[in-house]
Amino acid sequence: MDTYQILDIESQHTSGVYAKQPLAFVRGQGASLWDSEGNAYLDCSSGHGVANLGHAHPKVAAAIAEQAGTLITLFETFPNDKRAALMAKMTTLVPGLDRVFFCNSGTESVEAALKFARLSTGRTNVVATMRGFHGRTFGALSATHNKKYRQGVEPLVPGFSHVPYNNIGALEKAITDETAAVILEAVQGEGGVYPAEVDYLQAARELCSARGALLIVDEVQTGFGRTGKMFAIEHSGVIPDLLCVAKSLAGGLPMGAVLIGGAVKNLVPGAHGSTFGGNPLVCAAALAALEVIETENLPGQAAEKGAYLMEKIRAIQSPVVREVRGVGLMIGIELKQKVTPYVKALQERRIIALNAGMTVLRLLPPLVITYEQLDRLARALGEVLNSSVEE
């Protein structure tokens, strides 16, 4: 199929909920994507933060192929070698989080964590943060702040409130003896790339413990090396009761998980579940992905490459840049004007970037991106942020 055919079929039959780009990609490797005409693009989106290991990592591809010929599906009531190995591995990643629930996406991991918090505490209320994004199913959407995602589908789940992020006083006021959980991102991603301050996360931990609420940290976007550590909570030393992960967990296959601490109670058979959750195919992929993350030291690579790129971006003198923020290879460039024309201008230079809201240009490249590719990205950013782009 050529590009025209692909775009035509997708535009005719799409549900309509995606703003389709005029590009069709058919192959990927490392930080490169190839369109249907054979043109190479530099992917600085990683499929919204999924491809931390790069596209088509050979070790993940081999693990998937081998497991696909062995056993693809098995409901979690029946134990399995790959799932057991993954459980053993994942529960070594964060001290004290020694149980795990498997699901299939980020929003499902948040949904599970919210249910676990209500089940565990017998309380109903949840304190979330302004600008926070946690997914699009009803529970996760209730924790998500931006009206854009909520309009037209309300009423949502009762009991949710939103407080300003990085504001300890507001959090202190909001947590009551009806609060089941506080949920927040370690770095707000969709909301505009705002890292949590260390003392804020520490205060959230202390307040939750003191008042009998659980702390849920959503690391769906920040997990698995993205911010220069395996998990972004390591920058503060805070350990939540429930840690939500997904995106790059299985090297690109759909998988989510909740890591669960000792304070979480009442998780009994039937309280929650998932048909596909923890199937042997995704578990084999995740085992391979975690091995690659560790052996290739992807968190270390993200820290070094992120610092390198950040320095280059900060050196760009541009009248349209308001602020540059980020941690590791999760970088936001806040502009004084709308970001979409700049995303388009980068696309014309064969670089795929993301927006976060109306004015933030977001970069989430694969952690395996090369220094040569980072230089190319920085050069293109310098050009684009200093050219007049069409609104």
Ligand SMILES: Cc1ncc(COP(=O)(O)O)c(C=O)c1O
């Ligand atoms: C922090 C955070 N939580 C949850 C989600 C939802 O993940 P999914 O799209 O896999 O449901 C996202 C997606 O971008 C996210 O960034």
